[in-house]
Amino acid sequence: xxxxxxxxxxxxxxxxxxxxxxxxxxxxxxxxxxxxxxxxxxxxxxxxxxxxxxxxxxxxxxxxxxxxxxxxxxxxxxxxxxxxxxxxxxxxxxxxxxxxxxxxxxxxxxxxxxxxxxxxxxxxxxxxxxxxxxxxxxxxxxxxxxxxxxxxxxxxxxxxxxxxxxxxxxxxxxxxxxxxxxxxxxxxxxxxxxxxxxxxxxxxxxxxxxxxxxxxxxxxxxxxxxxxxxxxxxxxxxxxxxxxxxxxxxxxxxxxxxxxxxxxxxxxxxxxxxxxxxxxxxxxxxxxxxxxxxxxxxxx
Amino acid sequence: xxxxxxxxxxxxxxxxxxxxxxxxxxxxxxxxxxxxxxxxxxxxxxxxxxxxxxxxxxxxxxxxxxxxxxxxxxxxxxxxxxxxxxxxxxxxxxxxxxxxxxxxxxxxxxxxxxxxxxxxxxxxxxxxxxxxxxxxxxxxxxxxxxxxxxxxxxxxxxxxxxxxxxxxxxxxxxxxxxxxxxxxxxxxxxxxxxxxxxxxxxxxxxxxxxxxxxxxxxxxxxxxxxxxxxxxxxxxxxxxxxxxxxxxxxxxxxxxxxxxxxxxxxxxxxxxxxxxxxxxxxxxxxxxxxxxxxxxxxxxxxxxxxxxxxxxxxxxxxxxxxxxxxxxxxxxxxxxxxxxxxxxxxxxxxxxxxxxxxxxxxxxxxxxxxxxxxxxxxxxxxxxxxxxxxxxxxxxxxxxxxxxxx
Amino acid sequence: xxxxxxxxxxxxxxxxxxxxxxxxxxxxxxxxxxxxxxxxxxxxxxxxxxxxxxxxxxxxxxxxxxxxxxxxxxxxxxxxxxxxxxxxxxxxxxxxxxxxxxxxxxxxxxxxxxxxxxxxxxxxxxxxxxxxxxxxxxxxxxxxxxxxxxxxxxxxxxxxxxxxxxxxxxxxxxxxxxxxxxxxxxxxxxxxxxxxxxxxxxxxxxxxxxxxxxxxxxxxxxxxxxx
Numbered sequence: 001x002x003x004x005x006x007x008x009x010x011x012x013x014x015x016x017x018x019x020x021x022x023x024x025x026x027x028x029x030x031x032x033x034x035x036x037x038x039x040x041x042x043x044x045x046x047x048x049x050x051x052x053x054x055x056x057x058x059x060x061x062x063x064x065x066x067x068x069x070x071x072x073x074x075x076x077x078x079x080x081x082x083x084x085x086x087x088x089x090x091x092x093x094x095x096x097x098x099x100x101x102x103x104x105x106x107x108x109x110x111x112x113x114x115x116x117x118x119x120x121x122x123x124x125x126x127x128x129x130x131x132x133x134x135x136x137x138x139x140x141x142x143x144x145x146x147x148x149x150x151x152x153x154x155x156x157x158x159x160x161x162x163x164x165x166x167x168x169x170x171x172x173x174x175x176x177x178x179x180x181x182x183x184x185x186x187x188x189x190x191x192x193x194x195x196x197x198x199x200x201x202x203x204x205x206x207x208x209x210x211x212x213x214x215x216x217x218x219x220x221x222x223x224x225x226x227x228x229x230x231x232x233x234x235x236x237x238x239x240x241x242x243x244x245x246x247x248x249x250x251x252x253x254x255x256x257x258x259x260x261x262x263x264x265x266x267x268x269x270x271x272x273x274x275x276x277x278x279x280x281x282x283x284x285x286x287x288x289x290x291x292x293x294x295x296x297x298x299x300x
Numbered sequence: 301x302x303x304x305x306x307x308x309x310x311x312x313x314x315x316x317x318x319x320x321x322x323x324x325x326x327x328x329x330x331x332x333x334x335x336x337x338x339x340x341x342x343x344x345x346x347x348x349x350x351x352x353x354x355x356x357x358x359x360x361x362x363x364x365x366x367x368x369x370x371x372x373x374x375x376x377x378x379x380x381x382x383x384x385x386x387x388x389x390x391x392x393x394x395x396x397x398x399x400x401x402x403x404x405x406x407x408x409x410x411x412x413x414x415x416x417x418x419x420x421x422x423x424x425x426x427x428x429x430x431x432x433x434x435x436x437x438x439x440x441x442x443x444x445x446x447x448x449x450x451x452x453x454x455x456x457x458x459x460x461x462x463x464x465x466x467x468x469x470x471x472x473x474x475x476x477x478x479x480x481x482x483x484x485x486x487x488x489x490x491x492x493x494x495x496x497x498x499x500x501x502x503x504x505x506x507x508x509x510x511x512x513x514x515x516x517x518x519x520x521x522x523x524x525x526x527x528x529x530x531x532x533x534x535x536x537x538x539x540x541x542x543x544x545x546x547x548x549x550x551x552x553x554x555x556x557x558x559x560x561x562x563x564x565x566x567x568x569x570x571x572x573x574x575x576x577x578x579x580x581x582x583x584x585x586x587x588x589x590x591x592x593x594x595x596x597x598x599x600x601x602x603x604x605x606x607x608x609x610x611x612x613x614x615x616x617x618x619x620x621x622x623x624x625x626x627x628x629x630x631x632x633x634x635x636x637x638x639x640x641x642x643x644x645x646x647x648x649x650x651x652x653x654x655x656x657x658x659x660x661x662x663x664x665x666x667x668x669x670x671x672x673x674x675x676x677x678x679x680x681x682x683x684x685x686x687x688x689x690x691x692x693x694x695x696x697x698x699x700x701x702x703x704x705x706x
Numbered sequence: 707x708x709x710x711x712x713x714x715x716x717x718x719x720x721x722x723x724x725x726x727x728x729x730x731x732x733x734x735x736x737x738x739x740x741x742x743x744x745x746x747x748x749x750x751x752x753x754x755x756x757x758x759x760x761x762x763x764x765x766x767x768x769x770x771x772x773x774x775x776x777x778x779x780x781x782x783x784x785x786x787x788x789x790x791x792x793x794x795x796x797x798x799x800x801x802x803x804x805x806x807x808x809x810x811x812x813x814x815x816x817x818x819x820x821x822x823x824x825x826x827x828x829x830x831x832x833x834x835x836x837x838x839x840x841x842x843x844x845x846x847x848x849x850x851x852x853x854x855x856x857x858x859x860x861x862x863x864x865x866x867x868x869x870x871x872x873x874x875x876x877x878x879x880x881x882x883x884x885x886x887x888x889x890x891x892x893x894x895x896x897x898x899x900x901x902x903x904x905x906x907x908x909x910x911x912x913x914x915x916x917x918x919x920x921x922x923x924x925x926x927x928x929x930x931x932x933x
Contacts, residue, residue: 019610019838026837040867045890059373059391072822073573073829074599104571107817110807137750139505141742148353148739159805171389176356176402179391187572187598188502200703203400213599213832217623219893220901234865265866267833272862274841275855282845353735436731443728453910457917505745507912510919510927517926537756538749542927566763567756573828585774599832606835620908622901630843638904642911645924653923657914664910 011288015281022274029270030263038262044242048235050228051207052088052242054180060093062179063172067194068098068105068112070185074211075108078184080236080257081209082108083116084243085182090121090129091247095168097178099133099154101142101189106135106158120253127157127166134158139189143197147175175202186210191218195225209235237261338416339365340424341374341397346412346432349400351440356402357410357432363397364416364424375415375423376401382411382428404434445700452667457660464656472655477616477634478647484614485522488589494529495519496588498579498604499543500595500619501572503536507642508620512595513539513546514645515618519592520550524559532565533582535575540567576600580607593617593632594641597624605631618644671701713922720920760785791816857892864889 044052058064066085070078089096096117098109109132117124124130133154136142145153150172154163163169171177175198183194183206191208199206205227210218212232222229230239236257244251341361349356364371376399377386392399404410412429464470488495497519499512516532523530530547534540544565551560568578580603583591591608593601593615601617601624608615609631617628618636628635636644639661646654678694681687719741726738764778772778790796791812798811806813846852863869869885876884882891918924 017841019606022838022841023834026834030833042867045886057393059393062391071572071825072817073825075822076826076830107807107814114809138742138746139503141505141739141745144742145739148355148735152739171403173355173403176400177390188596211599214623216893216897216901217621219898220905261867265868267837268862268866269868271837271840272859274837275844275858278841278844279846279855282847351730353730353732436735438729438731440728440730447728450913453913454917457914458921461918461921461923503749504927507915511915514924514926536749537752537754537759540759541752541755545928546926563763563766567759569760570756571825573825577824577828581777585777599829602835602839603828603831606839609839620911622904622908625904627839630839639907639911642908642915645915645926646918649926654918657918657923660917661910661914664913665907668906668910 011281011284014277015285017274017277025270025274026267029267033263033266037259038266039259040261040265042234042237042241042258042261044238044245047222047229047231048238049242050223051085051230052228052239052246054205054207054227055085055088055092055094056246058092058094058179061095063095063097063168063177064089065097065099065175065178065181067181067183068100068108068185069102069183069190070108070187070211071102071104072108074185074187076256076260077211077233077236078186078209079108079112080233080255080260081230081239082112082184083254084236084239084257085184085209086112086116087120087250087253088243088247090117090124093129096130097133097168097172098130100135101139101193102185102187103135103137105185109134109158127161128168131166131168132158140193140197143175143189143193147198147202150174150177175204178204180204181206183208186214186218190214191226191229192221195221200225233257233260233264338369338371338418338422338424340426341414341416342426344412344414344426344429346401346410346429348432348434349402351437351442354406354434354436355404356400357404357412357434359399359401359412359414359429361397361414361426363395366416366418366424367394370419371416372419373417374399375417376412377415378410378412380408380410382431386411386413406434406436409433443703446703449667449701453660453664456663457657460656460660460663461653462656464652464659467652470652470655470659472647472658475636475640475644475647477618477636477640478644480614480616480634481519481648482522484590484616485519485526485528487614489526489528491589493589494531494586495523495590495592496579496583496586496608496613497530497532497592498595499532499534499539500593500597501535501575501600502596504538504542506596508596509536509539511620511642511645512618513542515592515594515648516543517546517550518645518648520547521554524551524554524556527556527559530564531582531586531588533568533575533579534565535568535570535572537567540565572598572600576603579604583607583611583613587611588613591615593619593628594636594644595619597621597628602627602631608632671697675701709925709928712928713925717920717922720916757785788813788816857896860885860888860892 055064066082066089068082086096098113100106100109113130113132117130134157136153138145138153142153151163154169156163157166157169175181181194181198181204183191185191186209191206191210194206194208198204207226207228208218209230210232212234215229215231215235218226218229230236237255237260240250240255240257244255341364343362344359345361346357346359349358359376361374371394373394374392374396375388376390376392377388378401379386389401389403390399399414401410401412409431410433411431414426416424416426485495497516499516500506500509502509504510504513520530532543532547534543544562547564548560551557568575582588583604584607588611591604591613593604594617597619598621601619601621605615605617605628615632616634616636617632618641619625619628620638620641622638625635625637643658643661646658675694675697678690678697682690682694722734722737723741726734729735761782764781766772767775767778768782792806795806796812797815798808798813799805805811807817808814840858844851844855844858846855863872864886869889873884881887915924919927
């Protein structure tokens with residue numbers, strides 16, 4: 001604080017507030033709503049509804065390729081999307097082909113299969129209704145190869161079974177054999193690579209889910225090249241809401257994204273608050289500076 | 301999407317009828333289904349999928365006249381003989397009139413039928429398609445427009461590179477971030493602190509990483525002259541070996557081979573956030589005076605740049621990832637935006653041939669801007685006047701700049 | 707010679723890959739795929755280079771008791787434990803085809819209970835840094851910054867149910883002024899227009915850069931001065 005001008009010192013302190021104070025506020029803004037189970041309702045926006053409608057319109061037995069293009073870091077944001085999409089696909093009796101362009105996606109496929117398909121839809125048969133193709137290195141190069149020949153890269157599934165011994169793989173030749181590609185993650189390689197190297201050249205519908213940070217980058221592809229997008233927790237929450245609206249029985253299932261919207265809302269409000277404070281102190285500071293200028297004060 | 305809009309229209313129409321004749325719907329449906337069976341799709345045509353390496357046949361048909369009476373989709377069946385057994389190969393949603401069979405052998409002849417299926421699971425089979433056989437093509441005509449436009453741009457770049465050999469001086473606007481490189485390196489030298497260079501988190505197959513390494517080469521040459529410590533943590537092994545070689549050469553060409561150390565460039569991890577944790581640790585412990593973030597970045601951009609800001613480093617960033625630009629702009633002193641990243645190495649080199657390529661790039665910009673203006677004007681005229689002349693011209697421009705899979 | 711060969715390889719591979727986009731027929735159509743596979747094979751072997759470098763750099767630091775050497779011990783220990791757990795499939799089915807991710811295997815446990823929370827923590831830092839960066843950056847210093855500030859406000863509020871409630875009282879003819887609709891408009895019109903312009907510029911930059919590399923005008927990345 002400036003001892004010569006305590007008032008100005010106060011505004012200076014606020015204007016140059018230590019970032020750790022902001023961190024503390026954000027921490028509380030998240031923790032308190034979590035403890036109080038504060039949540040909000042969501043309505044699906046057109047970009048999310050488009051993904052829901054596409055899955056809803058697919059006939060029974062349609063083939064959906066789900067690419068787990070993310071890692072543990074983004075699990076809290078992306079996993080709720082995967083859970084909701086898997087539930088929806090299972091409910092519609094679609095065939096789910098799960099693969100990963102990210103090494104870290106391999107384990108996440110196993111976890112999703114255990115937590116959603118095996119637990120909630122025990123009648124689904126591995127190899128007939130869903131398959132884990134695992135991780136393959138190659139990024140966009142891999143997409144490039146499987147666009148024309150799937151089995152060139154996938155000779156076995158993740159469990160080591162010969163690929164042609166997996167019943168649902170028999171009539172899969174390349175990417176064009178799929179009715180829909182879902183890429184989950186939004187990083188590299190991810191939705192953009194699926195659109196550019198898979199969806200566009202093969203004329204295959206691509207949709208996906210991305211973290212809130214990556215979502216704006218993908219907007220230019222919507223709706224022509226990317227039929228829909230779940231952006232961040234909000235996108236996931238909107239999809240969960242659409243699913244509950246279409247299939248009310250899922251209301252009793254976990255809906256982590258809807259639950260997380262409460263803390264996110266409060267955190268956004270805290271950020272807005274700090275922006276307002278930042279601007280108020282900025283204007284006051286500028287006014288004082290102008291005043292000093294008029295009085296012939298020294299300006300830094 | 302198209303299928304969705306058709307079925308949506310269908311349900312809207314159904315809803316309207318329901319409103320108008322409150323209890324009439326069930327009667328209409330049942331009397332209809334009693335009176336006429338489900339009509340099949342017609343005019344099924346199967347032909348080789350054009351512009352590919354073979355192994356695909358495209359099947360087209362005319363929708364069932366009962367499309368609006370509850371058709372839920374079409375099942376496509378095929379056989380290698382007109383009298384043989386037909387097996388199902390896939391489904392198409394209601395409203396769609398094409399299906400690509402990407403599972404064919406080029407040596408075999410195929411016959412197709414399309415089955416309409418309604419809500420009550422009634423099935424109605426089309427006539428047999430003419431025989432079809434898939435084959436590979438020597439040129440993908442769907443990409444002709446790409447070849448022409450790409451050829452024009454590439455031609456312009458090559459022309460200006462060749463033209464620049466004659467030594468004609470080219471005007472290049474100043475790029476603040478690059479003008480500040482010397483100042484930033486000088487500051488680190490004065491403070492006796494190291495310089496941190498992050499070449500993004502992607503591999504050498506990404507052009508942004510190549511751009512980053514070329515900039516590193518030029519920056520390293522200046523650093524070698526100033527005798528300041530350089531630290532380049534990498535997240536890919538190939539980037540590490542390339543960067544190592546580049547920095548070594550830069551030191552040799554600056555005449556400071558003695559000052560070079562293999563420890564300048566080191567591998568950390570491929571894992572995105574593991575890499576961020578390591579880089580942040582280096583920043584907090586070594587407190588570099590200058591940080592360069594040049595290359596491809598994702599969510600880690602702000603975490604690194606904010607930490608750099610907190611330790612008071614001069615920060616110069618450059619990326620072609622549009623989603624990360626706002627973060628760098630907010631947290632760094634200078635940011636090379638998109639194309640500036642690719643222009644940077646040419647700019648720093650000052651070589652006429654490299655600068656010539658930038659001039660060629662401008663031809664591409666003129667093409668893009670003209671297309672945008674002409675397209676927008678034609679669409680606007682069409683919307684105002686409804687004239688089919690403007691409509692078809694707008695469609696032509698649209699097609700010229702679209703890559704359409706058949 | 708040492709620099710000529712890589713330039714020639716770059717020129718041939720670059721040209722062939724461009725041609726293969728337009729010619730789907732064998733052998734061109736296959737070449738793009740094959741080069742992708744070659745890159746993967748090289749990248750896999752390059753992992754050995756990376757791991758070797760990591761161990762050399764950190765081993766040296768420990769040996770020479772370099773400043774902050776305990777951090778290097780953590781790095782080397784983490785690397786070794788994870789590699790042994792993965793290679794020897796401790797606690798899981800043995801053999802080359804044994805599943806690494808089998809429940810109960812040491813690799814799976816390390817992944818689930820150490821790696822996953824650590825990575826999620828790093829990503830979560832972003833929320834804190836976004837708050838501090840926006841507090842510093844979003845100041846109405848001039849007209850442009852004011853527009854940016856207003857847009858940020860609308861988007862932040864539009865992403866929350868609070869924003870929906872705030873303007874839900876507006877009559878239907880003014881519904882376009884509701885915050886979620888304004889947020890959606892900002893994202894899909896001005897934001898998208900700006901993003902596309904940047905992307906067009908980037909695409910052209912990539913073309914010029916790629917041509918400089920293919921034609922051998924730019925060679926810095928090969929550890930050589932430009933031509």
